[in-house]
Amino acid sequence: MFQRLARSAVYLLLCAPAVHAQPQPFLTVYGEAAKYAVQFEHFAYVNPDAPKGGRMSLLSQAAAFDHLIPYVDKGQGVDKLEGWLYGSLATRSKDEPFTVYGYIAKTLELAPDRTWLRFNIDPRARFEDGAPITAEDVRYTFEQLMKHGKLAYRIQFANVTQVTVEAPLQVRFDFADGEDRVLPLELATLPVLPEHWWRTRDLANGGGFEIPPGNGPYRVVKVDPGRSVKLQRVADWWGANLPVNRGQFNFDQLSIEYFANSGSGAVQAFRAGAFDLQAVSSAAQYATAYQGDALEDGRLQRERLAQGAIRNAQGFFFNLDRPQFADRRVRQALALLWDFEWTNRTILYDAYRRQRSHFSNGPMAARGLPGPGERRLLDPWRAQLPPEVFDTAFEPPTSDGSGVIRDKQLQALALLEAAGWRPRGNQLVDAAGTPLHFTFLISGPSFGRLVMPYKRNLAQIGITLEFRSVDSAQYINRLRTRDYDMIMAAYPVSATPGRELLNYFGSRAAGDPGSNNYIGLRSPVVDALIDRAIKADSRQALQDSTRALDRVLQWGYYWIPNYYPAGNPVVWWNRFGRPTAGAADDQTQDAWWQVSEVPLSNAQMRARAEEHSHAGL
Structure with a gap:
């Protein structure tokens, strides 16, 4: 009897289902x-009673x-x-x-x-x-x-x-x-x-x-192909009352407008009322193009939104498949010669902060010296890494903003000499007599003003930079075939980085024409650290992994870090209400709503808000 019961218990144990997951509304x-x-x-960053309607x-x-x-x-x-x-x-x-x-x-x-x-x-x-x-x-x-x-x-x-x-x-x-x-x-x-x-x-x-x-x-x-898309709010939308959607998607009509001229043409169209809101990518445009009575009285709003957002990693990226960039000392020397302080003061209206990390403005960025968790990840690779990864906090070169960087040029020349480059006439050449020369590829003229001063700094010590602007279709094709020496690019960054890092920096992506590994980076150290980030079992482990990865990328000098804004530069006509408690890292535009058919001054908007408050709306 006991044996039969024991066999039955074993049978039931073996046949019992595995521990089941529990249905839940979040992860x-x-x-x-x-x-x-x-x-x-x-959500806390919406107005649940935002009115529907408008455009x-x-x-x-x-x-x-x-x-x-x-x-x-x-x-x-x-x-x-x-x-x-x-x-x-x-x-x-x-x-x-x-x-x-x-x-x-x-x-x-x-x-x-x-x-x-x-x-x-x-x-x-x-x-x-x-x-x-x-x-x-x-x-x-x-x-x-x-x-x-x-x-x-x-x-x-x-x-x-x-x-x-x-x-x-x-x-x-x-x-x-x-x-x-x-x-x-x-x-x-x-x-x-x-x-x-x-x-x-x-x-x-x-x-x-x-x-x-x-x-x-x-x-x-x-749809007006290539020019605009018009949308209408679905009145009987099945998801309207879900908690994740309440207080959002409030406009009856939305339109997305495209302009071939994103500079002065778009500004003029905006000022003429062709559209309500514009994200501004040009510091000069943001600082100077919207001055006037409308800005002063508030009918036109100009603000940097989402100031707490993690920022894209933007910079000048080397193509490591080009032989002139194979030596880390060459890349370091070239990084010394881009003068951010002068560029920010003279061209960018002091609107930007210097990029120091691939995870800027967030907790995943490397800071100071590596902590214990980072060291445990980095120590097995010590022989393959520059010593600075372990004993020096990375800082990009800084200048006094005067435009004279003779000290940086002397440092660069010393690095280039150590890498085998020698002056011959007004050029630097290698042992075979090949000049140090590379081409900067970009689509459109907007960033040329950032590259031309860099070209001057390089030329002063014998390095030739050729600036080449091509149309967007040709640019995309050349990106996919890796037909460039240097480009300006940006990587979107997540608060919880994961497998997308393989697309940006993984060795397998380096040869894939559809990937965003524009550097052509092939590094077992980087691959291992990305793997640890993907498999991290706690937020602390993820931070250790990404910070260690950040240090390796920083000290590899695979890019010349540029800058990021202190918020998203946006201008809009003052017709809209916004939640009072917006998310610090997102401009939560889907939670806006229409207050007026026409732009209102700040005083009129305050009066309108007081009327609604007294009415209990």
């Missing part, structure tokens, strides 16, 4: 508590579009449609490092060992043509984006091994392992496309200008 990277409770009503038009900073959707590398899509036309399985809050809350997926289930993720789709979720959103749509979207979408998808989701439709509203993603903590959350932010519509269209090439049915808050109603 965090390291299992930490989410900011918002399970039954939260809205907003904005100027796009992107190149003219040749198709609508922004999910493929070929050509140029309309980036803003992500989030407006198509929603995602879950949405990322803007006041936490990285937490996602259910959107199209009502709940999410992550395996205890993090080797799979299940989405349970909200039965209310619909496409704009009335078709229900199903698990098959999720599977189809993932497979199509992995096959035809941006290279970033294939890098980000390489660890996904299988997608299984378990029920009409239930889909499961299996992973090769559970080590990538960010992967489930990145997967949750994928859009969901309608299979019934896209399966007969050319998704690989963007689908052209035919208007597809969406599932987000807006529908596209008119």
